[in-house]
Amino acid sequence: MAETTSGKSIHLRIWRQKRGEQKGRFENYTVKNVLDEMSFLEVLDLLNEDLARQGQEPVEFDSDCREGICGTCGLVIKGVAHGPGSGCTTCEIRMRPFRDGETVTVEPFRAGPFPVIKDLVVDRTPFDRIQQAGGFVAANVGSAPDGNAVPIPKEDADKAMDAASCIGCGACVAACPNGSASLFVSAKIAQLARLPQGEPERKRRAWAMVNQMDAEGFGDCSNHGECEAVCPKAISIENIAVMRREYLKAFIGGSD
Amino acid sequence: MTSIATFAGSSVGKKVFVAVTGLMLFGFVVVHLLGNLTLLIPDGGKAFNEYAHFLESLLHGWLIIAFEVCLVAMFLVHAIFAITVALVDKQKARPQKYSLVRAAGGKSHKTLASRSMILTGPVILIFVVLHVKMFKFADHPLVTYHGTEMKDLYSVVVDAFKTPWIAIAYMVVMALLGTHLWHGVWSAFQSLGWNSDRHVTFLTRLSVVAGVVLGVGFLGLPPYVYFFAATGGH
């Protein structure tokens, strides 16, 4: 291992909440022998191993692929969604930039529509309902023409891919001072608005998805742009502009 | 089916209303500053007073009333939707606050200006009320040029700006107006969907320039009057 030191000590100030409906509070823990190469979640693993050995309840947090693509993990570390040094997910955060003896505050993603389930685990099902409202192209299996039947300019395909790379982690909501889900919703609307396949349902989709987002209780976008700064996939707020155009067009042109 | 009620209640719709009224108010402020530049003409306030009189006499005074009604409406719409966005909906969307929040930096557009819109806005509104009271609903001295009697608003300006606390308060508010526009102008374009990665740099710069030019433009008036204008226009 590179420069095997005994590692750093990290003090963790972690939000603990037994159940969603109960009150939560911060608890302090210290993890020793933290190595630079460790990921932040591996430090939490270490802490949980200690807690489990002592018969205490481990800190619950969500994670799965641990390579930044599944969108499961998401913590607010040191006041920033997915942690300082943006551009990646919580699971991709490494311990290099943390100082020995540093105190690190760890909170769940906070938003009314994302209630805490336990400790750092939150419920993000509103995203599913927004998707169900219209985030699809209605093409039944078996009905597709040849993949090359409709050429798509590379620029459009690339822009659509930029938007499509959203992993649905919810950091945009967590980071938004207003708790808005606009970046998430706009990414899907913009992806499909840029492809010919999405055209027939374009207006209906924008209208339905935005209205569902509002019904879920997310805040409104004030164009602070914190979302783009924390987005692990660097999704641009230009998509939010696209979403607003699409919504305006749907309103003016009628969504049906 | 779409409906105006749904649209106006939607997160997109609210910001469209804020943006449209904001841009209109921005246009008004630009014209207003251009008019006020007549203060700089060293003619004892003649140009300024005549300009004001010209505005008040258009369509026998009806135009300016209609315009004022529109302005009030714009202010109201702007304020109501902005308050809904920045206070009401925001509170609902995050009832439990973070114990620690730090700026993400990087590509964020979050600035002191963007975060303080909900504070700079009301200050400007209070100022506007006082400003209107001072220049519209008060007894003004009169002055006559070429046989036409008109209000001597120039002397009101000079009297006010010769009072240090008023001059300073005015300058503070104008600085806040500049701050408001710093975020407000580009934000309006973004809210209306007139933005893209290609234009975002241009728009945000335009916004900063607009904020600085208008802020400094208005802000420069009190010192100018304080140091260079003669007391009383007549």
Next chain:
Amino acid sequence: MSTTKVLDARIPGGPLAAKWDRHAMDNPLVAPANRRKFTVIVVGTGLAGGGAAATLGELGFNVLNVCIQDTPRRAHSVAAQGGINAAKNYQNDGDSIERLFYDTIKGGDYRSREANVYRLAQLSTAIIDQCVAMGVPFAREYGGTLANRSFGGVQVSRTFYARGQTGQQLLLGVYSALSRQVKAGTVTMIPRQEMLDLVVDGGRAVGIVCRDLVTGELKRYAGDAVVLATGGYSPVYFLSTNAVNCNTTAIWRSFRRGAFFANPCYTQIHPTAIPQAGDYQSKLTLMSESLRNDGRVWVPKQPGDKRRPSDIPESERDYYLERRYPAFGNLVPRDIAARAAKVECDAGKGVGNTGFAVYLDFADAIKRLGRDVVADRYGNLFDMYEEITADDPYHTPMRIYPAPHYTMGGLWVDYNLMSTIPGLFVAGEANFSDHGANRLGASALMQGLADGYFVVPRVVASYLAGAGKAKTKTESDAFAAVERDVQTRYERLLAIRGGKTVREYWWDLGRVMWDKVGMARSRPNLEEAITRIRALREEYWQNVRVPGGARDLNKHLEMAGRVADFLELGELIARDALMREESCGGHFREEHQTPEGEARRDDENFAFVSAWEYAGENQPAAMHKERLVFENVELKTRSYK
């Protein structure tokens, strides 16, 4: 039990190319108006499970779709990077359904079933069409047509991709189709629930028992058919490229209820993962196979050479894949590339601090194509690599090492993807059917979607048309008994309160599996592995410590159940590897190699699928054979030289 009767693969008659169409004509259908009367339970929401659930919903069946994730969009298919194969021949480079079929059979080292593989190749083209129609933003050329790249083990460009996120984009396509069906009311989505057992009644699968991962409640779901699409079992090695929640529980519990487990020893060790750095590590990160299109693999010629890579001159580097396999070079199949890396490292030529790594060098590609082109192709992978290792691959070669990645083995299924339990279907990585002893790159996504969109909907429908509705209700004794078993098992785990954590046992198991049942296997090692795993399992049930309770969200309890299953599966993998006295694909027995160190297959004695039947607690499973019949390809020694 008569082996031959049980393992009838039910392959339709007629010529290979006509079998699937013939299958459609020979099997009964369910009329549109009757479909909503049938309930199909689908476990898993990846390409296979989500695709099947959405498509069954489109057809009008009533679908219950369960997943352990908080939303279907996070199924592990999301992590596949490189691409998806299809015999479109858009590049006019000689591709065809025949060739894809042949490449897959050969890539699988002649241990897969011809009819299944041919169907897969046939369906591959329709998959691309379907995905495009759903708005999947595949990479395109400037002219607007779809772009392709090459992958290991083939000499044509047939891999479609969406940057390094192809799995994600295909899964989001599935997720959108699923979302549409949820809205339409045909699919009921049940996230954050884990299937813990299968209910078999009257000789057919009639439901599942799940644990609600939020409340801890046990839930019963009844259906007329059950589809398992729960992925593979690589985390039996503890460290793998799989997500940390990937597990074998659904298929293992079904195995214990009577479904046969086929070819468990066929595990794929992927050649290009970021090497392990320390014992704390929770997973290994894959670097896509597509990197081998432009990256060159090398080690220093001198063992123990500790110079920095830039200080090692060209003449002292050994580009061993190009040297050993000139025809395919760096693009040899995964099993071969992985084993070659192990050979070099075992000879002391490994690089990095641990000596368990080889270089993957992009210097030539950057010189030839320019940094921008390389960044466009692999930028996100390079960023990910730098994030983890703090090395910049644009300037210094990547260090890579093989890692457990995929499992070709799985529950045994017939041509209809039905297991030995009637009504229990298995799709995607969870079954064993299409990849033989080694899977080619970009073929997992192809199989997942072929199964999900096309095969499962058809075969389940024809099963339902024949079998009719199941009579078993959730209130029945059959369900109650299974629920009791599940409950008892969890109570036992919690009650042990021993001295070692679940993760420590998992780590121990992984160590045994990697050392003894990994890239190179031998009789003494396998025998030792079996003994050690049995001992570990026994100890586990006496000394594991599971914190918390069963009545709310408790990820350690979830892990405890999964590790208990891995501790059983590990032994079966070792037994299967011990039985298979040959080297083929991902299964390499040191006793069976050529003098040059290449795998030596034994077609005479081992051209069969081993299908294991559960024989009771702590009893060695019983093996059945499905003979592999090759009518259309000639069995040859695989050569990539």
